[in-house]
Amino acid sequence: MVLAATLICVAGAPVLARDLIVFAAASLRGALDEVAALNDTPVAISYGGSGAMARQVAQGAPADVVVLANPQWMVWLQDQGIVAADLPVTLLTNTLVLIGHDGPALHDPDADALLARLGDRRLAIGQRQAVPAGIYARAWLEHIGAWDRLVPHLAEVENVRAALALVARGDAPLGVVYGSGALADPKVTVLWHIPDDQHPPITYPAVALSPEGAQFMDILRSPQAAEIFKQYGFGLP
Numbered sequence: 001m002v003l004a005a006t007l008i009c010v011a012g013a014p015v016l017a018r019d020l021i022v023f024a025a026a027s028l029r030g031a032l033d034e035v036a037a038l039n040d041t042p043v044a045i046s047y048g049g050s051g052a053m054a055r056q057v058a059q060g061a062p063a064d065v066v067v068l069a070n071p072q073w074m075v076w077l078q079d080q081g082i083v084a085a086d087l088p089v090t091l092l093t094n095t096l097v098l099i100g101h102d103g104p105a106l107h108d109p110d111a112d113a114l115l116a117r118l119g120d121r122r123l124a125i126g127q128r129q130a131v132p133a134g135i136y137a138r139a140w141l142e143h144i145g146a147w148d149r150l151v152p153h154l155a156e157v158e159n160v161r162a163a164l165a166l167v168a169r170g171d172a173p174l175g176v177v178y179g180s181g182a183l184a185d186p187k188v189t190v191l192w193h194i195p196d197d198q199h200p201p202i203t204y205p206a207v208a209l210s211p212e213g214a215q216f217m218d219i220l221r222s223p224q225a226a227e228i229f230k231q232y233g234f235g236l237p
Contacts, residue, residue: 019044020212021062023053025069025204026159027094027133027178031232032067035225039216049159051130057209058082064213065220067091067206069160069178070132074205083207091220092204093235095179096136098192101170106191111146115153117174122155124163124175132202133160137176139199164188178202180233203237 019042024032026047036043046053046061050068057063058080066083068074071090077083098106106113114123126134134156141147157163160177167175168187175188182190208214219225226236 020064020216022046022065022067022216023048023057023061023063024065024067025050025053025132026161027069027181028067028204029161030184031180031229031234034228035220038219038222038224043216047159047161049126049131051127052158064210065206065208065216067204067220068132069094069202069204070135071203071205072135073132074207077207083209088205088207089217089221090203090237091206092229093237094202094204094233095196095235096133096140096194096199096202097177097179097182097190098194099164099167099175099177099182099188100173100191101167101188103173103189103191105189109192110144111149114146114150114174118153119173121173122153123150124155124157124166124172126160126163127156127158128154131157131159133163133176133178136199136202140176140194143198178233183233204234 022043022045024045024047026049029047032045036045050070050073054068054073054077057066058077074088078085125137128134128138138147141150155166155172160181163175164177164181164185166172168185182188206220208217
């Protein structure tokens with residue numbers, strides 16, 4: 001009888017709406033929080049390096065929407081059979097900048113200029129193998145012929161926000177981060193806007209993995225969201 005009564009109570013209980021779950025690149029923190037507030041139901045956002053986010057989703061972590069900072073990781077999810085090839089859309093774009101805690105700007109820096117500014121300290125970047133900002137930073141350093149000389153002087157971290165924090169605290173004199181991140185932190189100074197033709201295009205692919213996620217994608221692509229993203233320094237494709 002107790003079991004029957006319990007079943008009746010459960011059957012008669014209202015179904016509570018669950019939070020929408022979004023896995024997103026760390027560089028979207030702040031902007032995506034504001035956009036999520038436009039949703040009618042609560043949104044739970046998990047931020048991290050794009051590689052870490054993609055691997056968690058592939059391992060079965062529940063997600064309604066995934067927004068990454070590098071198309072390569074979205075292609076990897078497609079290869080894992082998690083995402084259909086025709087579903088991802090390019091949501092945003094970004095720029096790459098060299099930042100410092102203080103000091104004068106650097107114009108078209110080369111290996112010598114970077115090493116002189118670093119002294120015996122390190123250049124903060126995202127992990128070169130998994131973090132998109134680190135991948136873009138490596139491409140830039142290779143383009144200017146500085147990669148081999150800079151490798152021993154790198155501080156590689158788990159996501160681009162961690163690289164930003166190292167420079168903001170003064171723990172690293174230089175870092176390579178996204179323009180949107182540098183705009184959000186008054187404790188860092190942009191020393192050089194890295195030309196777009198010196199690294200691969202920085203784009204943010206997004207995909208819905210559930211019907212609820214598809215509805216949220218409509219919000220992500222709305223004019224209201226576009227204005228928020230632009231205020232945080234992101235570009236639109």
